Amino acid sequence: MDVVEVVLGLLVAVAVLALVARKLPIPYPILLVVGGLALALVPGLPQVRLDxxxxxxxxxxxxxxxxxxxxxxxxxxxxxxxxxxxxxxxVLFTTAAVGFLAHYFIPDFPLAAGFVLG
Structure with missing residues:
Protein backbone atom coordinates (compact mmCIF):
# COMPACT_ATOMS: atom_id res chain seq x y z
CA MET A 1 0.00 0.00 0.00
CA ASP A 2 1.35 3.40 -0.97
CA VAL A 3 2.13 6.00 1.70
CA VAL A 4 -0.26 8.48 0.08
CA GLU A 5 -3.13 5.99 0.34
CA VAL A 6 -2.33 5.32 3.98
CA VAL A 7 -2.16 9.03 4.83
CA LEU A 8 -5.44 9.74 3.02
CA GLY A 9 -7.10 6.82 4.78
CA LEU A 10 -5.91 8.03 8.16
CA LEU A 11 -7.08 11.57 7.43
CA VAL A 12 -10.52 10.25 6.49
CA ALA A 13 -10.60 8.20 9.70
CA VAL A 14 -9.67 11.31 11.71
CA ALA A 15 -12.41 13.33 10.00
CA VAL A 16 -15.02 10.65 10.69
CA LEU A 17 -13.94 10.40 14.32
CA ALA A 18 -14.16 14.19 14.62
CA LEU A 19 -17.78 14.06 13.46
CA VAL A 20 -18.51 11.25 15.91
CA ALA A 21 -16.85 13.22 18.73
CA ARG A 22 -19.30 16.10 18.20
CA LYS A 23 -22.23 13.75 18.83
CA LEU A 24 -20.77 11.97 21.86
CA PRO A 25 -19.73 13.47 25.20
CA ILE A 26 -16.22 12.05 24.76
CA PRO A 27 -13.17 14.30 24.28
CA TYR A 28 -11.84 14.27 20.73
CA PRO A 29 -8.27 13.09 21.57
CA ILE A 30 -9.57 10.13 23.57
CA LEU A 31 -11.79 9.10 20.68
CA LEU A 32 -8.79 9.34 18.33
CA VAL A 33 -6.72 7.09 20.59
CA VAL A 34 -9.53 4.53 20.78
CA GLY A 35 -9.98 4.73 17.00
CA GLY A 36 -6.26 4.24 16.47
CA LEU A 37 -6.24 1.22 18.74
CA ALA A 38 -9.23 -0.20 16.87
CA LEU A 39 -7.45 0.28 13.53
CA ALA A 40 -4.31 -1.34 14.92
CA LEU A 41 -6.25 -4.43 15.96
CA VAL A 42 -7.92 -5.03 12.57
CA PRO A 43 -6.24 -8.22 11.32
CA GLY A 44 -6.21 -7.57 7.55
CA LEU A 45 -4.61 -4.13 7.51
CA PRO A 46 -0.96 -3.85 6.46
CA GLN A 47 1.63 -2.57 8.87
CA VAL A 48 2.03 1.18 8.47
CA ARG A 49 5.34 2.97 8.89
CA LEU A 50 5.04 6.75 8.78
CA ASP A 51 7.82 9.27 8.95
CA VAL A 91 12.24 22.69 29.76
CA LEU A 92 15.10 24.21 31.76
CA PHE A 93 14.98 21.35 34.27
CA THR A 94 14.99 18.72 31.51
CA THR A 95 17.85 20.44 29.70
CA ALA A 96 19.93 20.56 32.88
CA ALA A 97 19.11 16.96 33.85
CA VAL A 98 19.98 15.56 30.42
CA GLY A 99 23.14 17.66 30.26
CA PHE A 100 24.44 16.59 33.65
CA LEU A 101 23.49 12.93 33.16
CA ALA A 102 25.13 12.80 29.73
CA HIS A 103 28.27 14.38 31.18
CA TYR A 104 28.19 12.00 34.17
CA PHE A 105 27.73 8.78 32.17
CA ILE A 106 30.05 9.80 29.32
CA PRO A 107 32.98 11.65 30.95
CA ASP A 108 34.48 12.75 27.61
CA PHE A 109 31.16 14.36 26.67
CA PRO A 110 31.40 18.12 27.33
CA LEU A 111 28.81 19.62 29.64
CA ALA A 112 27.87 22.26 27.06
CA ALA A 113 27.19 19.53 24.50
CA GLY A 114 25.07 17.77 27.11
CA PHE A 115 22.96 20.90 27.51
CA VAL A 116 22.53 21.10 23.75
CA LEU A 117 21.52 17.44 23.74
CA GLY A 118 18.95 18.16 26.47
Missing part, protein backbone atom coordinates in the same frame (compact mmCIF):
# COMPACT_ATOMS: atom_id res chain seq x y z
CA UNK A 52 7.58 11.14 12.29
CA UNK A 53 7.93 14.46 10.44
CA UNK A 54 4.85 13.57 8.43
CA UNK A 55 2.91 12.99 11.65
CA UNK A 56 4.02 16.37 13.01
CA UNK A 57 3.01 18.16 9.82
CA UNK A 58 -0.26 16.39 8.96
CA UNK A 59 -1.81 15.02 12.13
CA UNK A 60 -0.69 17.16 15.05
CA UNK A 61 -1.93 20.58 13.85
CA UNK A 62 -5.56 19.47 13.42
CA UNK A 63 -5.43 18.10 16.96
CA UNK A 64 -3.96 21.22 18.53
CA UNK A 65 -5.70 23.93 16.52
CA UNK A 66 -9.26 23.43 17.84
CA UNK A 67 -8.00 23.25 21.41
CA UNK A 68 -6.10 26.50 20.94
CA UNK A 69 -8.94 28.32 19.19
CA UNK A 70 -11.76 27.25 21.48
CA UNK A 71 -9.96 27.66 24.81
CA UNK A 72 -11.59 30.58 26.61
CA UNK A 73 -9.27 33.42 27.58
CA UNK A 74 -10.57 33.20 31.14
CA UNK A 75 -9.40 29.58 31.42
CA UNK A 76 -6.08 30.43 29.80
CA UNK A 77 -5.45 33.31 32.23
CA UNK A 78 -6.51 31.14 35.17
CA UNK A 79 -3.91 28.54 34.17
CA UNK A 80 -1.17 30.93 33.08
CA UNK A 81 1.14 30.14 36.00
CA UNK A 82 1.13 26.33 35.50
CA UNK A 83 1.44 26.79 31.75
CA UNK A 84 4.46 29.05 32.19
CA UNK A 85 6.06 26.76 34.76
CA UNK A 86 5.68 23.76 32.49
CA UNK A 87 6.70 25.56 29.31
CA UNK A 88 9.76 27.27 30.73
CA UNK A 89 10.62 25.64 34.04
CA UNK A 90 10.28 22.05 32.95
Missing amino acids: PDLVFILFLPPLLYPAAIFTPWRDFRANLRPITLLAVGL
